[in-house]
Amino acid sequence: MTAIILKLKRTLTPQQIFMASAFVVNVGNYAYNLLLGRFLGPRAFADAVILITLLLVLSFVAMTFQLTVAKYMVELHSRNQNSFIQQAYKYALMFGLVLGAAVVIFAPELQSLFQTESSLMFTIFGAAVPLYFIMSVNRGKLQGDQSFVELSITYQFEMFWRLGLTFILLSILPVSPAIIVSIAIGVSFIAGLFPFKKVRRASFLKVDLSAAEKKSILRFFLLTAFYELTQIVCNNSDILMVKHYFDSYDAGLYSSLALIGRVVYFVTWMFVMLLLPAVIDLRKRGEDPIPVLKKYVGYITALSAMIVSFTFIVPEFAVTLLFGEQYLSIAPLLGWYALATSFFAISNIFAYYFLSLDKYKPVIIAGIFGLVQVYAISLFHDSLFQVTIAQVLVMSGLLVIQLGYFMMHQKYAKSANRLESTIRLH
The missing domain is CATH 1.10.357 (Tetracycline Repressor; domain 2)
Structure with missing residues (x-):
């Protein structure tokens, strides 16, 4: 290689x-x-x-x-x-x-x-x-x-x-x-x-x-550490908690479920990586990055919809193809897990978008919902189905809040632009 x-x-x-x-x-x-x-x-x-x-x-x-x-x-x-x-x-x-x-x-x-x-x-x-x-x-x-x-x-x-x-x-x-x-x-x-x-x-x-350089390094390090912690909680807490609450056999089944369902996240990750430099470049040139964001949100949503549809329509085929018949019992959960991952993948692109604009509230929002996910699983773990549905509900909530923040940010930005235009005219 x-x-x-x-x-x-x-x-x-x-x-x-x-x-x-x-x-x-x-x-x-x-x-x-x-x-x-x-x-x-x-x-x-x-x-x-x-x-x-x-x-x-x-x-x-x-x-x-x-x-x-x-x-x-x-x-x-x-x-x-x-x-x-x-x-x-x-x-x-x-x-x-x-x-x-x-x-x-x-x-x-x-x-x-x-x-x-x-x-x-x-x-x-x-x-x-x-x-x-x-x-x-x-x-x-x-x-x-x-x-x-x-x-x-x-x-x-x-x-x-x-x-x-x-x-x-x-x-x-x-x-x-x-x-x-x-x-x-x-x-x-x-x-x-x-x-x-x-x-x-x-x-x-x-x-x-200089003092300013040291402060800048420390601030970036801490913000990055918080962001990475958010990713840890959202991406991995469910597997660790299932291993704690369930026996090894059920935990192994769930691990295969998580691995298949996260295809959505890994497939869409490349678009996130392409989005960041594009947004930063447009920002430097004073151009509007919103059309680029909408384009990549559209790509990720379309890909997610295709994968989720596939996992709901032929879950047995997907499980057998990737892991074998001994994992077939988790097939009914596959579509639901892929749906939860899709919600996270779409909401994640908004967090990255605002990070590229040096705005960190969406990352904090993601961190809060990561903790909510942990709490939800700690309450609802009588079955793997409960664990999966808990994540669907939490991640759908995260997506709604991220979309709401984006819309509020856009509304504020338009109001600020109108005010600036009015001041210039007078």
Whole structure:
């Protein structure tokens, strides 16, 4: 894969290579989950999914470091970049060590909480956590330097090593599948460190930043952290809570349901990524970004409607095709889960739109509804159907509120424009 990327470098721009690579990585990660579900069966798959979910949570947390490093690699003067990166590695490593140690120390409690077969899976995962934060700072530096080919390679290495090593070890080692998955995840963190962007040692240890720069970095870091926390709650809390409230077999069934239903989210994500730069560019030029927003909302709504319709019309076919007949009992829930995901995907594009305009209220709204989702599942979990319908109701509420905020914002903007025009005329 690396050779292919380097060959494509001669014909495609680095940005195009990264977009293509991101697509391949997403497909690979999705295939990884599907193959695990088929290979392990519902009960063993439930334990493996806990690790995969924790990995997703970890990626959201570490993304805070990556985005902060990428942003300020561009904005800081060259005299401060090396010192800033050294400090970023230091704080990322410290945070990773604390978080990893917490996972290792509380591994028995995590085993009890999520009803897993072994606590060793959490111990191995926790020991590898610091590597992920180092990897994220390295990726942030590559991203800030616009070294998109090298950035693509780090993602490819991580994905392919995890995919290949998991199934090789599952075939040759007679140990718990969850422990094998945890080992493969840890090794993939090491693989994802390459290529490693070395940092020239700065002539001074203290970052020579102004008070305004420090305030800007801290503000961006905290806002990004809050946003990523929102994504964690909305995307992963249901799987973790189901694993807590239900037995391993039902939790495995639900995990397959979530994986299929989230096709909506992953398919529409590319449009979100295209929306952000378009809105920022139009804003810089003083043009109205609303037509672009409406276009992408239309695309996502149309795609979501197609997928949801498919999951309601032929749910058995979808489940059998992707996971096999042993998961057929969750087929009646598939359309409802896809509907909840569609509501979240559409509302999410409004949050990203306002983020690009430096407005953060929609992110706070999403965070509130993420907590509401957790509370709703804690109240209604007598069956997987109750859990699924609770999410449909909560996510539909989120979409209504986001649409309401957008309409109010547009009404206020039109009133402000009319007032400004009136002042100019007089």
